[in-house]
Amino acid sequence: MAYAFRSLEREPFARLYATFREAFADYGLRPSASTEESLRNRMIKNGVDYGASFGAFDGSRMVGLMLVGRDRWRGRPAAFDALTGVVPDYRNRGIGGYLFERVVGRLQEHGVATLVLEVLQDNAPAVRMYRRAGFRTTREFDCFRLDPARHRLAGPPAAVAVRRVGREVLDRFEPLLDWTPSWENSFASMRRIPDELVLLAAFDAGTPAGLLAYYPGLGWITCLLVHPACRRRGIASALLAHLLGTTPRRLPEVKLVNVEPGDQGMARFLGASGFERFARQYEMEVEVAEFVAPQ
Numbered sequence: 001m002a003y004a005f006r007s008l009e010r011e012p013f014a015r016l017y018a019t020f021r022e023a024f025a026d027y028g029l030r031p032s033a034s035t036e037e038s039l040r041n042r043m044i045k046n047g048v049d050y051g052a053s054f055g056a057f058d059g060s061r062m063v064g065l066m067l068v069g070r071d072r073w074r075g076r077p078a079a080f081d082a083l084t085g086v087v088p089d090y091r092n093r094g095i096g097g098y099l100f101e102r103v104v105g106r107l108q109e110h111g112v113a114t115l116v117l118e119v120l121q122d123n124a125p126a127v128r129m130y131r132r133a134g135f136r137t138t139r140e141f142d143c144f145r146l147d148p149a150r151h152r153l154a155g156p157p158a159a160v161a162v163r164r165v166g167r168e169v170l171d172r173f174e175p176l177l178d179w180t181p182s183w184e185n186s187f188a189s190m191r192r193i194p195d196e197l198v199l200l201a202a203f204d205a206g207t208p209a210g211l212l213a214y215y216p217g218l219g220w221i222t223c224l225l226v227h228p229a230c231r232r233r234g235i236a237s238a239l240l241a242h243l244l245g246t247t248p249r250r251l252p253e254v255k256l257v258n259v260e261p262g263d264q265g266m267a268r269f270l271g272a273s274g275f276e277r278f279a280r281q282y283e284m285e286v287e288v289a290e291f292v293a294p295q
Contacts, residue, residue: 003056003057003058003063003095003098004056004057005054005055005056005057005098005099005102006054006055006057007050007051007052007053007054007106008050008051008053008054008055008065008067009050009051009053011050011055011062013036013040014036015062016055016062016065016067017036017039017040018062019055019062019063019064019065019085019087020039020065020083020085022087022088023064023065023085023086023087023088024085025088026088038217041193041194041195041217042082042217042218043067043069043082043083044192044193044194045184045189045190045192045193045194045215045217046069046080046082046183046184046189046192047069047070047071047080047188047189047192048067048068048069048070048082049068049069049070049079050067051106052068052070052079052103052106052107052110052112053065053066053067053068053103054066054099054102054103054106055099056086056090056095056098056099058090063086063087063089063090063095064084064085064086064087064090064095064096064099065083065084065085065099066081066083066084066096066099066100066102066103067081067082067083067084068080068081068082068103068107068115069082069183070110070112071183071186071188072188073114073116073183074114074180076113076114077110077111077112077113077114078112078113078114078115078116079103079107079112079114079115079116079288080115080116080117080183081115081116081117081118084096084099084100094294096129096294097129097133097293097294098293100133100291100293100294101293103115104288104291104293107288108288108289112288113287113288113289114285114286114287114288115135115285115286115288115291116183116283116284116285117130117135117283117284117285118141118182118183118184118258118281118282118283118284119281119282119284120279120280120281120282121140121279121280121281121282122280127282129294130284130286132292132294133286133291133292133293133294134286134287134290134291134292135284135285135286136284136285136286137282137283137284138283138284138285139260139282139283140260140261140280140281140282140283141182141257141258141259141260141261141280141281141282141283142259142260142261142267142277142279142280143255143256143257143258143259143277143278143279143280143281144255144256144257144259144270144275144276144277144278145253145254145255145256145275145276145278146253146254146255146256146273146274146275146276147252147253147274148244148251148252148253148254150274151240151241151244151273151274159204159205160202160203160204160209160233160235160238161202161203162200162201162202162203162238162239162242163200163201163203164198164199164200164201165199165200165201166199167190167191167197167199169199169201169208169211170187170190170191170199172208173201173208173211173223173225174187176211176225176227176228177225178225178263179260179262179263181222181223181258182257182258182283184222184257184258185220185222185223185257185258187223189222190213190215190222190223193215193217195216195217196215196216196217197213197214197215198213198214198215198216198243199211199212199213199214200212200213200214200239200242200243202226202230202235202238202239204230204235207227208227209226209227209230209235210224210225210226210227210230210235210236210238210239211223211224211225211239212224212236212239212240212242212243214243214254218255219251219252219253219254219255220254220255220256220257221240221243221254221255221256224236224239224240224256224266231265236269237269237273240273256270256275257279257281258281258283
């Protein structure tokens with residue numbers, strides 16, 4: 001049977017959400033996608049362009065979809081595979097490959113140079129498919145989670161104040177990053193968040209010393225950084241303690257995903273704070289002009 005593939009620019013989001021739920025029902029829905037609003041907000045955060053995103057249709061039924069974000073990445077126009085899924089009864093029919101093909105064609109029309117995605121390292125079939133399509137691994141990431149009940153709260157060091165701030169501080173802290181965050185954790189994605197973003201800043205005698213960004217919609221710490229001159233003074237611990245101690249309701253868990261394994265300072269801090277690694281991911285990229293449609 002022939003399938004139709006068309007842009008999702010005019011499709012109601014409620015229909016996209018229904019297809020998403022059907023496609024991922026056997027994986028177990030994440031809390032971040034338990035409602036239509038939460039999924040919509042995450043797609044806004046990731047800069048999804050529905051004109052460059054495609055759905056697969058069997059007659060009037062949507063049986064697959066691929067949503068891609070667009071932004072600049074490493075100084076070039078790029079896209080991010082924010083969500084790709086096919087409903088169970090239609091898998092292993094090449095639909096995913098055709099979705100990629102249509103999306104890449106549209107990205108070329110828009111002058112997009114690179115397509116980026118993230119995939120769990122233990123998802124061997126997906127990793128093989130992406131490599132056959134021309135994707136290369138650009139980075140590895142570790143993902144951590146914390147049971148707040150295991151965390152020992154700590155106060156800020158002397159002369160350091162922690163307080164909630166607005167998004168205008170992002171411009172002041174972004175130059176302090178040691179490495180480029182993943183697409184999901186980028187400062188650009190945080191600026192796009194349409195609902196609540198908790199930003200806690202530490203100030204040492206009025207000078208910015210550290211920042212923690214927490215997105216309740218995902219239950220993620222999307223950024224945790226300390227000024228190089230202020231490290232090993234307990235500032236990161238104070239920021240985390242402030243988050244856990246001032247949250248209106250007890251958090252079942254807090255995640256910090258997409259941490260570069262080479263950041264030994266962060267790894268030591270997370271281990272000492274009670275975080276446990278629960279997953280590893282690959283960040284993969286392909287030059288749009290070199291993409292090979294999966295068979």
